[in-house]
Amino acid sequence: MRQYKLYEGKGNDCLTLENVDKPVIKRSTDVIVKIHALSLNARDHQFTNGIYALPVPEGGAVVTSDAAGEVVEVGSEVSDFKIGDRAEHTSPKQIGNAIGFSAVGTASEFMLVNQEDILPMPSHMSYEEGATLPIACGTAWNSLYGSAKTIQSGDTVVCMGTGGVAVFTAAIALGAGARVIMTSSSDDKVEEVRKHLGALITSPDRFLTLNRKKHKETDKEVVRLNGGERADFLVEIGGIRTLPASIRSVKKSGLIALVGYLSDQHGEEGPTEGERLPELTSNVAKELLFSGAIVKGTYCCNREQMRQMHTAFEQTKFHPIIDKVFEFDQLKEAYDYAQSGDHLGKIVVKVASS
Template identity: 35%
Template sequence: MTLPTTTRQYLYPQAKPDSFEALVVQEAAVSPPKANEVLVKTRAVSLQTIIAFIQFRDLMIAGGRYRGTFPPNLVPCSDMAGEVIAVGDDVTEWKVGDRVCASFLQDKMHNDSPTEQALGGAVHGVLTEYRTFPAQAIVAIPDHLSYEEASTLPCAALTAYNALLSGYAPLKAGDTVLVQGTGGTSIFALQFAVASGATVIATSSSDEKLKIATKLGAKHVINYKTTPNWGAEVLKLTNGVGVDHILEVGGNTTLSQSIAAVRQGGSITIIGLLGGVGDLPPPDIIVPCISKQIIIRGVFVGSVVQFKNMNKLISANIQATRPVIDKVFGFDEAKAAYAHLKSQAHVGKVVIKI
């Protein structure tokens, strides 16, 4: 096939944008892949909901509130799925027609690899029709997933997988897991926990969203608006024992409740700060952390190796782990997709089809 020489892509023309409304579409040149690269036609991009300490990363970048240094005319977004249309001379593991996702951290092959090349931030992102990637930084899509579904995997799914199934005390059948909210990462954590044979407790401020969590397999649900002391409610639901694992997305505003809800020797994995920076948690959390011997771990997405392992779990549990997509927008509707994400009306992921 004749390779494209140009691509349409979204970018921020100013060094520090103040809104996603600043996004513009421009054409850029596309070069053939280098010896160790693949050229990919982007089929779908999902907007990032929460990653590490960041609340709605794509919105923070759009609003100029994201830390770090960006390249000029930043192309946003980090989560994509697409089709390989050309491979470099030294590439043997990929062929034209392969369906792939790009790893969010292009330089993180293993758990202890560096994490400097984050798509849509430190390096240009994926909201573009065509893009080259290092051959070792892409992962095959599970056969049963559409491009739209697969585009949700690189950050939300991998963060949830890393949080629950890696680290010091991986999730096992029979454990109890608490997930906070119904964003992309929390929904994936719920699904992975159910697929692994765990019991799930889900929290949200919306009864309607909690109904969706129940349909996905949550055994217990708690509205934290009507039950602000939800840590005590979790203890009641677990006969005073507490849960084995908590996926902590609220940060400072919810950590005290998580510490109350976790069992002796349980794990709290911190992946977000949706409650805002604010004050640090009160000092009286130190004593229960010590007395309960709690494992507190921070997670920043994951590696290519973990991505491949996660896809094995997804392929082995097709129905339980199918990605939840709230709404799909067209390429020319990207700003509307950002607005929908900002509304926080979504359950699961917001996707842009290209």
């Protein structure tokens, strides 16, 4: 079978396509899944470029974290799945055992997993759609339901950008009866999101937009759009350069789910000079101290949260936004496209024919 490995984090060209033996059942609770599709997350190209929180392990890593596929073999004590079931990978219990990094990833034609590491896919979704859920959608769900403060009908949620986490957050928030303020530098992308989520937008004031290029003081525009009040939730993807304005955008005891640090990589949201970073860090500390806001590092969700997420999507018949689908031998091109930031929603790679 074919799989992609990374031996050094020096760019997407370091991805290596290899031919290896197909995995075999080793334990009684093992399952072998034929991977039909995988999807990419920001952390995938961060890993190939050596800027993720985890280093490339000795001996290399089979890359990518999200996938959906068909159960083709089961161990003698597997009770949750049978041959032919459609399944998707769950999130790792610990970041140190992250799939696609220190643990074997999903960029492979077949994958050996424990039955506790997969869940049945939502029945109304394709393999390509199911492959988008574990990391990005799990992070979005955890952002709104993973703390003591959970989203309520009538809350306001600020979604930064139009990538996978932002679009999933918007869908989940709208489904819960909340108002969404989506920020982006592209009006066209936001309008595409509006069209896709149209069935969930029950009135015009439920989905509002904020162009970051037109409104440099995004916190003031959030308050204006929200009728003079700060937001209840904000999903932060930018990092140190956008966090001060995000803190000013939420209420006292409002929750900021810190899910990424894209501006720290690209310098898109502010100065990139190293000498400014101490000043920016100091500003964050001051803003947070006097705001009373809560900032929580958030990634993925647990198995039970994924079950809840699936149930919600079954009820609303939500379909993820897929920007582009690549073939398996185009994985490097898919990584380059993901790294460009030009996509809307998720990027999917087909591994096996459906």
